[in-house]
Amino acid sequence: METASMSLLHALKEVLSEQQVTENQTVRELHGRDESYHKESLPDLVVFPETAQQVSEIVKLANKYEVPIVPFGLGSSLEGHVIPYEHGITIDFSLMNKILEVRESDFLVRVQPGVTRTQLNKELKKYGLFFSVDPGADATLGGMAATNASGTTSVKYGVMRDQVRDLEVVLADGSIIHTGNLAAKSSSGYHLNGLFVGSEGTLGCFTELTLNVYGIPEHVMAARASFPSLNDAVEAVVSILQAGVPIARVELVDEPSMKQVNLFSETSYKERPTLFLEFHGNEAGLKQDVEFTREIVEDHHCLDIEFETDNAARNRLWEARHNLAYAFIHGHPGKKMMVTDVCLPISELSGAISHAREAVDLLGLPGGIVGHVGDGNYHTLLMIDMSNQDEIEKAEKFNEQIVLYALERGGTCTGEHGVGVGKQKYQQKEHGQALHVMENIKLALDPDNLFNPNKILKTKDRG
């Protein structure tokens, strides 16, 4: 698109200001990768719209010039979602970063897609509220909705999809729709909220989100419990869930990962398979939940359980957990991270994690296992030398082994990171004939394959 690109550029500059459109090499490079091991590819142009109307104009021009569009938040995706392998226009939403409305008494906020979760939480704190979804990275809310992100708190508060009451979306023809409303529930029409959340920019561009928020809990208690084996730790979680303890967070960190945590966060936590736990509730109820949990973990050979009652220690604990991926990256300079992301029914979790641990040990690559085990979701973090083809192949084969194990037991290839390009090869196996329904929906909503082509689904070439 050599000459076409010139007239597209010209046309874009008619609907956007000079500074909102760029061909700058450095900017393009920043939009040619994400945080994963997937290979780079640059967009032809990067645009920075400020309004839904501008997004609509960009989409119409992309349509006219037959150029694909990739929406971009902060690039913290882990499966190559935002990498424009077909080039074209990347829409960067960083200028659409306003918190538009806090409906305090409705427990709702209306935000632009470029707002990050920590930015939102900082504002919400003034109202005694918080936004629950916490994937670790300080991602944008638009990006989190696009991948149906979740994380440490979803065992209690649900995933991103559960928080979305309404999206403003620019469709392939440039029209602007709302997918929901402000009511807590609705049985009106097809559930477009659910369809667009997790669509990874393949069906439209989000220009506004209305999200559920929660009151900051009256009392919070955090704990660390260490175990002689990974299996004991996982079985303890299963028992806590089965006992009906309304736990707010329960994270597993294995021994190699605890070592990385200590190295990076300058903590001196015991280097054993560890559960990080959190409880939210009223004082009396919490006390009873905590006591019950202590009994359960002791039944599972817990070596020691320590409670963090004050705010600072609690924050330190969760920061250590959150920094884990960075700790691995920091500890292995020059290498890239590959993360598995399967999720299984809880009864299959213990077997799955044992299987993964054995496979990592056989692999001979540095790696740890961590997980949002309350949901049945765990990650294997593998550090790979991207110049070593053998390592890459071993890691990919390992990922496949982990995925197939999960799929054979009713699980999914991705619990929270999404499909992007990395999990595309498992879609047929996971969804069977249902993949054809997804393809039909994509074709119905984006007939010219304008939006993030070849993500989630392998779509036909633009020719």
Add this chain to the structure above:
Amino acid sequence: METASMSLLHALKEVLSEQQVTENQTVRELHGRDESYHKESLPDLVVFPETAQQVSEIVKLANKYEVPIVPFGLGSSLEGHVIPYEHGITIDFSLMNKILEVRESDFLVRVQPGVTRTQLNKELKKYGLFFSVDPGADATLGGMAATNASGTTSVKYGVMRDQVRDLEVVLADGSIIHTGNLAAKSSSGYHLNGLFVGSEGTLGCFTELTLNVYGIPEHVMAARASFPSLNDAVEAVVSILQAGVPIARVELVDEPSMKQVNLFSETSYKERPTLFLEFHGNEAGLKQDVEFTREIVEDHHCLDIEFETDNAARNRLWEARHNLAYAFIHGHPGKKMMVTDVCLPISELSGAISHAREAVDLLGLPGGIVGHVGDGNYHTLLMIDMSNQDEIEKAEKFNEQIVLYALERGGTCTGEHGVGVGKQKYQQKEHGQALHVMENIKLALDPDNLFNPNKILKTKDRG
């Protein structure tokens, strides 16, 4: 379809047994209505499949003979969903009523669509589990999924859509897909679970459901609180929610409705605006929640609050609440019930209910207001003489007034009953351009408009 009907009948009898296909007038009449005021219309044939494979064969034949299909549970829908205005084949799922699997430790059940919620709960009790969605009527789970039903407990446990992990669905071409998996969360592919739940039989026929279930709570406490005015009762609920009390049920019943309850259930509850409440949790936490709630309702001029601690009294209380619709019907022999079903953001609820109460008083028809007020969802129950055109018109105009009030304030025309034919006229107003997306999805998945034509969306005639 006079002669075509004969060969269709013949073809159906080749894939089903003699008793599974009928043209019997009485059976057709039973499948020509639901529990609403919407007018009757009979199917040409009623079939009773026993397997997904048989449903697939029926769909293929319907395709071949160009005859529409309406899936039918127990006919407890309230907006004419199951009434076959285009005639054709009604698929009655009453023979597919098996509980296939209880995955106790995964908190999952796998059921056929004809299983009713009380049937399921009776079985689950053996495992110390329960199914949370409780719309009042003993509907089938297939029907509840089709309309995204909810009810008294959704303020804590969520609506039907939140419980569905997987559906087996027969599509318009007769193929059989699975929309989900057994994992607690997934970011793999488009969210077909969410799309098919609430699709009211317009996209496919459900032949199996995998649903979340919950542990029966350790402790349960129920209460009735009466107030001097409807407004005080509603404001009390808003304050309870805003205080973050994790209430499991909170139902509003107005004065005229309390009178009907007492008449029908032989109770002697105070005939005042009343809240029915329920709390689930551990003993200590519950005590604190209950005390806090007492303080809040007293701040809102509560006249008296009575706690029902024992199981029998608690069941009596909820039975009285559940029988309310039947109490109205029983109290007005010969009349039919029209129920409004809007849902609003919680901050708009008090104004909406005041507005509805005033409008009912002006109407001069017998009517009560009840509601799942924790969700912002309320119903006006109106008893209408269907032979009196003036009453019908007044009631329809009233319904429209209630809907428009909700839509203007970010609400929805239906919180839980669904669209069917009754709420179709509001779809354009509620969804705007998004309605076109829904039409495109319908066309992509059911190009020949085979499934429940002209429900939710006005679809083109089969010609």
